[in-house]
Amino acid sequence: MATETTAFAQPARGEEERARADVYSLIAALLGRPADERMLLLLRTLDTGGATGTQMAPVWDLLRQAAHDARAEEVADEYQELFIGIGRGELVPYGSWYLTGFLMERPLAELRTDLARLGFERDENVREPEDHVAALCETMSLLIAGEDVPFEAQREFHEKHVAPWMGRFFNDLAQARSARFYRAVGLLGEQFMKLERAYFAMAV
Numbered sequence: 001m002a003t004e005t006t007a008f009a010q011p012a013r014g015e016e017e018r019a020r021a022d023v024y025s026l027i028a029a030l031l032g033r034p035a036d037e038r039m040l041l042l043l044r045t046l047d048t049g050g051a052t053g054t055q056m057a058p059v060w061d062l063l064r065q066a067a068h069d070a071r072a073e074e075v076a077d078e079y080q081e082l083f084i085g086i087g088r089g090e091l092v093p094y095g096s097w098y099l100t101g102f103l104m105e106r107p108l109a110e111l112r113t114d115l116a117r118l119g120f121e122r123d124e125n126v127r128e129p130e131d132h133v134a135a136l137c138e139t140m141s142l143l144i145a146g147e148d149v150p151f152e153a154q155r156e157f158h159e160k161h162v163a164p165w166m167g168r169f170f171n172d173l174a175q176a177r178s179a180r181f182y183r184a185v186g187l188l189g190e191q192f193m194k195l196e197r198a199y200f201a202m203a204v
Helices: 015-032 037-044 057-069 072-084 095-100 106-118 133-145 151-162 166-175 181-202
Strands: none
Touching (some): 015 133, 015 181, 037 072, 095 106, 133 151, 151 181
């Protein structure tokens, strides 16, 4: 993707940008599939010392404790109840659903157009539509980490495809009846979405 010149300040790809990309990538991994024992071990030993005293510190602590209390087989059952179920899970983690009440609607078509414009191609081995929360978080991570991606591209993508619904999804996840381990994931995502909205509002 060619670098574009915009009227917006483009922050250096420093520690803050890498941290943002890493959080999106972690959330994508946690919501794209059930957290296995390897992921739970990673979370139990997660070093978030840099977050001490910040708004993210309490939710990192909750996630680390949730991982300590969880077992992989229980997390797999919880994931099934929350996102798959029989027919459908307790939650429907797709942008189209949150924005229109239906799957495979106009928001997905618009997303596919924007992904193509940004140079992303659909992996034929992936069955989930592109507006799945995990796929969108992974896309944000790639946009932030991409050296040749203009800052305005991540801002526009966030404002159009993430901000309108993802905060509500994480709030629903944090309060879901079936959520135990994933309650902490919901709280993490909810707080991170608040910080992202503030970040983009200030970055002008």
